Amino acid sequence: MRNVLISGGSIAGLSLAYWLRRYGFAVAVVERAPAPRPGGHAVDLRGVANQVAERMGIMKQIRRARVHEEGMAYVDAQGRVKATMPATLFDGEGAVAEIEILRGDLTDILYAAAGPHVEYLFNDSIASLTEHHEGVHVTFENAPARVFDLVVGADGLHSTVRRLAMGPEEQFVKYLGAYNAYFTIPAAGLNLTPWFLVHTMPGAKLAAIRPDGPNTAKAMFSFKTGPLAYDRRDIRQQKRILAEKFAGGTWQTQRLIDAVWQAPDFFFDSISQVHADRWSTGRVVLLGDAGYCGSPLSGNGTAMAIVGAYVLAGELAAAGGDHVAAFDRYETLMRPYVKECQQLPPGGVDGFLPGSRLAIGVQRTMIKLMTSGPLAKLGANAAQKASSITLPDYQPADGPTVRASR
Numbered sequence: 001m002r003n004v005l006i007s008g009g010s011i012a013g014l015s016l017a018y019w020l021r022r023y024g025f026a027v028a029v030v031e032r033a034p035a036p037r038p039g040g041h042a043v044d045l046r047g048v049a050n051q052v053a054e055r056m057g058i059m060k061q062i063r064r065a066r067v068h069e070e071g072m073a074y075v076d077a078q079g080r081v082k083a084t085m086p087a088t089l090f091d092g093e094g095a096v097a098e099i100e101i102l103r104g105d106l107t108d109i110l111y112a113a114a115g116p117h118v119e120y121l122f123n124d125s126i127a128s129l130t131e132h133h134e135g136v137h138v139t140f141e142n143a144p145a146r147v148f149d150l151v152v153g154a155d156g157l158h159s160t161v162r163r164l165a166m167g168p169e170e171q172f173v174k175y176l177g178a179y180n181a182y183f184t185i186p187a188a189g190l191n192l193t194p195w196f197l198v199h200t201m202p203g204a205k206l207a208a209i210r211p212d213g214p215n216t217a218k219a220m221f222s223f224k225t226g227p228l229a230y231d232r233r234d235i236r237q238q239k240r241i242l243a244e245k246f247a248g249g250t251w252q253t254q255r256l257i258d259a260v261w262q263a264p265d266f267f268f269d270s271i272s273q274v275h276a277d278r279w280s281t282g283r284v285v286l287l288g289d290a291g292y293c294g295s296p297l298s299g300n301g302t303a304m305a306i307v308g309a310y311v312l313a314g315e316l317a318a319a320g321g322d323h324v325a326a327f328d329r330y331e332t333l334m335r336p337y338v339k340e341c342q343q344l345p346p347g348g349v350d351g352f353l354p355g356s357r358l359a360i361g362v363q364r365t366m367i368k369l370m371t372s373g374p375l376a377k378l379g380a381n382a383a384q385k386a387s388s389i390t391l392p393d394y395q396p397a398d399g400p401t402v403r404a405s406r
């Protein structure tokens with residue numbers, strides 16, 4: 001039980017590769033992209049995910065790379081600030097977490113931490129999985145077929161492993177009614193501040209920017225709609241959908257949309273959750289968004305992926321080859337935490353993307369109440385749910401028991 005294939009080399013897959021190597025497993029990662037994928041906005045690390053990062057010894061790099069933002073500022077069409085969520089609110093454990101790091105930077109840190117002994121199959125994908133008594137026979141789109149003891153689906157919301165091992169996506173993915181796009185653009189000509197600037201528009205649409213190094217900025221768009229039919233590999237088609245949706249938008253929207261055509265790291269996807277009654281079948285198991293995506297609305301997706309990787313690897317090491325027992329323990333430990341983390345904020349997608357001028361005004365008032373008024377407790381909720389698991393201690397092959405640092 002020492003030979004593991006991980007599908008997906010992002011937050012979940014790279015975290016798991018790190019831990020499995022420390023426990024002495026042979027690890028191969030198959031990733032569809034030509035390298036660990038760059039891109040994405042700031043993702044937040046909270047609660048127990050920070051403890052796992054400490055145990056991985058990467059907290060110093062994370063702190064060095066963290067974004068230095070004042071928080072989130074909601075602006076009107078003229079760029080005037082109408083409501084703010086400071087990062088310092090609730091000691092950094094409010095809606096904006098104390099440790100926010102660009103997703104691409106975190107991926108780089110995890111890739112370096114996983115080390116040189118992980119085998120990578122880039123530009124490839126699993127084509128078929130056939131389980132035998134002795135292991136899983138895997139064919140790839142490009143690489144020759146191989147047999148692995150275990151296969152982990154850490155390949156995100158649209159997981160190929162989940163589809164091949166458990167059934168079609170519709171059984172697991174719950175669309176929440178909106179889409180997101182993230183991409184990097186030149187900073188020249190933009191009115192940037194140390195805040196993540198968010199502009200909500202009537203029609204349930206939102207454009208946002210944040211500074212990103214000396215010469216670039218990160219743009220984000222979100223909009224409410226019914227499910228869209230498009231080709232997930234056709235980036236130009238996705239950019240066109242976005243450009244049409246935001247044509248004539250207020251604030252700096254048009255400037256951001258004009259820049260989308262040159263964006264090197266464009267990412268577009270639905271806001272959806274994944275719910276699966278079981279995260280494993282036979283020798284195949286799901287991790288991170290593939291098994292329990294929470295969506296940007298609930299947040300905590302990165303935290304769940306990092307914590308899930310720690311628990312899954314630790315339980316596999318502790319079970320001494322009994323993957324059935326390990327998968328059971330992984331589910332038992334993770335389920336309550338995932339359930340908490342997947343809870344959506346009050347108002348759901350409508351709270352995030354108000355449809356009318358009136359609703360936008362209500363949203364700004366709510367933000368003021370949640371940051372300083374009687375609803376402040378709701379704002380602190382995010383932190384509590386991110387801590388609703390106690391990390392077990394495990395014994396790596398290369399040193400002392402991994403336990404909580406005090």
Ligand SMILES: Cc1cc2nc3c(=O)[nH]c(=O)nc-3n(C[C@H](O)[C@H](O)[C@H](O)COP(=O)(O)OP(=O)(O)OC[C@H]3O[C@@H](n4cnc5c(N)ncnc54)[C@H](O)[C@@H]3O)c2cc1C
Pocket residue numbers: 007008009010011012013030031032033037038039040041042043103124125126154155156157158159160161182267287288289290295296301302305
């Ligand atoms: C480019 C990108 C940008 C993102 N930006 C943000 C953001 O700004 N804010 C936010 O909250 N969340 C963002 N996310 C999602 C966020 O990374 C996850 O919600 C969370 O970190 C859990 O990570 P994960 O590793 O489970 O899934 P993901 O980060 O989605 O990673 C899945 C990985 O699997 C790979 N993959 C997919 N299919 C296959 C296949 N068939 N074979 C091999 N590999 C495959 C993908 O290329 C990707 O590297 C982004 C994800 C990506 C991929």
